[in-house]
Structure formats: C-alpha cells, structure tokens
Amino acid sequence: MTNLYKPFLLVIFAASVLSASYSSYPSEYDPCLAQRRCSFEEFIVRAVDNNKQCLLFRNDCLFLNEVCARRANNQPALEKVEPEACRCTDICPAIHKPVCGEHGGVYTTFPNSCTMNSMACRQNKSLTKVNRAKCQRKCPDSCPGVYSPVCAEYNGAYSTFSNMCTLNMMSCELDKTFMLAHEGACTETANDNFVSIQ
Numbered sequence: 035m036t037n038l039y040k041p042f043l044l045v046i047f048a049a050s051v052l053s054a055s056y057s058s059y060p061s062e063y064d065p066c067l068a069q070r071r072c073s074f075e076e077f078i079v080r081a082v083d084n085n086k087q088c089l090l091f092r093n094d095c096l097f098l099n100e101v102c103a104r105r106a107n108n109q110p111a112l113e114k115v116e117p118e119a120c121r122c123t124d125i126c127p128a129i130h131k132p133v134c135g136e137h138g139g140v141y142t143t144f145p146n147s148c149t150m151n152s153m154a155c156r157q158n159k160s161l162t163k164v165n166r167a168k169c170q171r172k173c174p175d176s177c178p179g180v181y182s183p184v185c186a187e188y189n190g191a192y193s194t195f196s197n198m199c200t201l202n203m204m205s206c207e208l209d210k211t212f213m214l215a216h217e218g219a220c221t222e223t224a225n226d227n228f229v230s231i232q
Contacts, residue, residue: 066102088120122155173206184219186212
C-alpha cells in the first residue's frame with residue numbers, strides 16, 4: 035500500500051469509530067433517546083411531582099418512561115424518593131391482586147394491597163388485611179345514613195355509593211365484586227357507564 039492511501043484510510047477508520055461511538059453514547063447520557071419496552075417485574079419505585087403528590091411505579095423502567103414523557107411534553111419533573119417520604123400513596127400500580135380489608139366490622143374488597151394501604155392512610159384509620167372470604171360474608175341489613183361517597187367499578191361500569199357500607203351491601207346483595215376506584219363520587223365525564231346508588 036502506498037503512503038498516499040494511508041492518511042485517507044486513517045481518516046475513514048477514525049470517522050467510523052467516532053460515528054459508532056456517537057451513536058452508542060447519547061443513550062447512556064440521555065436515557066430518553068433510547069426506546070424501552072418494560073418488563074412486568076415488580077421493584078416498586080416511589081416518586082413525587084412538584085406538588086409533592088406521591089406516585090408509584092411497578093419498576094424503574096416504567097418510572098423512566100414517565101420521566102421522559104413528562105420531559106417531552108414540558109410537564110413538571112418527577113423526583114425519586116425513599117418509601118418513608120410517601121406517607122400516603124396517591125397513585126398505585128394497576129395490578130389486579132384483590133385483597134379484603136376490615137375496619138370496624140366493615141369488609142371491603144380492594145384491587146391490591148397498595149390501594150388498601152393508601153385508603154387507610156388518607157382516612158387515617160387502620161385497615162386490616164383479612165381472608166378474602168370475609169368480604170363475601172352475610173349481607174348487612176342496613177347502613178348508616180352518612181353521606182361519604184365512594185366510586186366503585188364492576189365490569190367497566192362505575193357506580194357511586196353513598197358510603198362504604200352501601201357499597202359492601204350492594205356488592206353482597208347483587209353478588210358482584212365492586213372494586214373500589216376512589217373516594218368521592220364518580221364523574222359522569224370519566225365513564226359513559228355511570229350510575230349513582232344511594
């Protein structure tokens with residue numbers, strides 16, 4: 035090989051190395067440049083937004099996807115926090131592992147343990163996880179006339195119940211497992227299948 039071609043080949047080699055390096059490094063420095071498909075592994079990550087609202091993610095990959103989506107849409111950033119920083123969790127992972135919780139003789143079915151603990155924390159009361167069969171016990175005859183609405187879901191339809199006791203009574207009488215969605219009345223705009231049960 036003549037000396038004339040050596041500098042030319044050296045330039046091509048250097049350019050290809052730089053090109054390969056450049057394409058692999060940005061995703062290391064900026065994780066949002068790499069597309070990710072997340073697994074279903076559960077390693078709960080807790081984070082807060084600028085309102086200090088606590089959010090839960092099933093794993094770090096899903097957390098990172100949310101961080102990137104917020105950045106792309108110019109939304110407030112999320113900050114990872116330790117478990118103790120999230121005293122009351124506001125949002126739980128959408129995992130369907132029903133549990134039965136008891137407080138003061140009232141039994142309620144929750145979509146998962148996180149939802150049960152979140153409700154207990156926000157209502158400042160202790161909910162005890164019990165055998166799921168307890169949530170299918172004899173139907174209560176009556177409920178107190180206290181209006182403390184809750185929203186529950188069954189087969190994609192959302193219903194507002196005047197209180198937890200009414201939810202449990204109707205669930206028992208209709209032999210349907212209404213899943214507690216959240217405290218407060220359901221919003222008609224959130225779902226076309228909306229009913230109010232007093």
